[in-house]
Amino acid sequence: MAYKFKNWAGNVTGEAERYFQPTNENEIIELVKNAVAKDKNIKLVGAAHSWSALALPTHYLINLDKYSRVLNIDKEKKQVTVQAGIRLKTLNVILYENGLSLSNLGSVSEQSIAGATATGTHGTGIKFGNISTQIIGMKLILADGSVLTISEKENAELLPAVRINLGVLGIVSELTIQCVDVFNLRDASYALPFEETLEKIPELIQSTDHLKLWWFPHAPLIGVYRYFRTNEELQPRSAFQKFMDDSFLVNIFFVFLLRLGDWFPKTVPPINKLINKIHFKKVSRIEKTWEVFNVPMPPIHFETEYAIPVEHASEALKKLKEMIEHKKLRINFVVEVRFVKADNTWLSPAYKQDACYIGAYQYGNRYWKEYMTGFEELMYSFGGRPHWPKEFTPDSKKISNSFPEFEKFKQLKNKLDPKGVFNSALTQHLFA
Secondary structure, three states, X not given: OOEEEEOOOOOOEXXXXXXXXXXXXXXXXXXXXXXXXXXXXXXXXXXXXXXXXXXXXXXXXEOOOOOOOEEEEEOOOOEEEEEOOOEHHHHHHHHHHOOEEOOOOOOOOOOEHHHHHHOOOOOOEOOOOOHHHHEEEEEEEOOOOOEEEEEOXXXXXXXXXXXXXXXXXXXXEEEEEEOEEOOEEEEOOEEEEHHHHHHHHHHHHHHOOEEEEEEOOOOOEEEEEEEEEEOOOOEOOOHHHHHHHHHHHHXXXXXXXHHHHHHOHHHHHHHHHHHHHHHOOOOOEEEEHHHHHXXXXXXXXXXXXXXXXXXXXXXXXXXXXXXXXXXOOOOOOOEEEEEEOOEOOOOOOOEOOOEEEEEEEEOOOOOHHXXXXXXXXXXXXXXXXXXXXXXXOOOHXXXXXXXXXXXXXXXXXXXXXXXOOOOOHHHHHHOO
């Protein structure tokens, strides 16, 4: 029976011929062999939280929610081995109960560990890499049904290639993650004027463990989110404050403002200024890592995000503001700015460069295509690289030129999956 596919944002839809939820590795292997024998493509999907069409199926679609156990926790080495389908929100709690933590997290924890790492999901903090950099081992089911084991002792040369794999090298079966001792986060956030923030970015990056910036276009302030790792006791928000922050303001009040701005674009600038006054307030709390790193699930919106060399952060934001004003766009959603440590992963936007990730978001179709086009042109002018799970124009030439090891990855892909069993239409185009 055909399976209707729709991602979280609703901008990617399609249909798979068949849908599977295997419970063990042998079942996954048999599915791969069956797909190859019948000349079918096979794709994996977790939370479907990607805005891009990486996981858009054509034939077989596999979900690993029933293949999601923790297989081993080595507290001495601070390492955990898990099945690929485990969700980050589940893993966070299990690690916490065992005195461990992931070193960094993104804005949500709904994703499966395999999906988050395969697409390069990242958090923020110039001393910390994206989530995939924490991978020290992997079992990968290949197109011929064999299982390739990759670790620091076995096939270690492949780790930089497979950490961010876009699901095109095979099916990730198991992952071993290098964790750290459990820690909490002290949130000491506030707001600064736009120009002052740009001047202070280099200083803020170095003096903050995890720095995030939020700017609502047309408004004068930038929210400066400063998170510090600590072993101090928790000082959480009250239940009422948590309800106001995570439920009422996001799911009721903000949605109302977004719809109002979408219906009446001229109201967007004053609405964004109002959000400055309500949302950008001085904060002092100490909470568990995911309670600070993660934000409440936002209203459905469009997203694109690019990583540029960190030294261009201030200038890029200045130019983005000028572009929005010049094109007379009415942008109703936040511009999010985060910072990630350089790594050696071939398809990482932070490959061999400390990176500033800039995300451009919009609620509703109005202005989106023009905004995205102008944003991408601007990011490429600063040497930008697209963040894989967000929307991007699939210009294979530009993308290949942006990632120094792109052709090397393509060669490995063709070697491990010569028939393109694990391709979607998007990856078929990118790696043609």
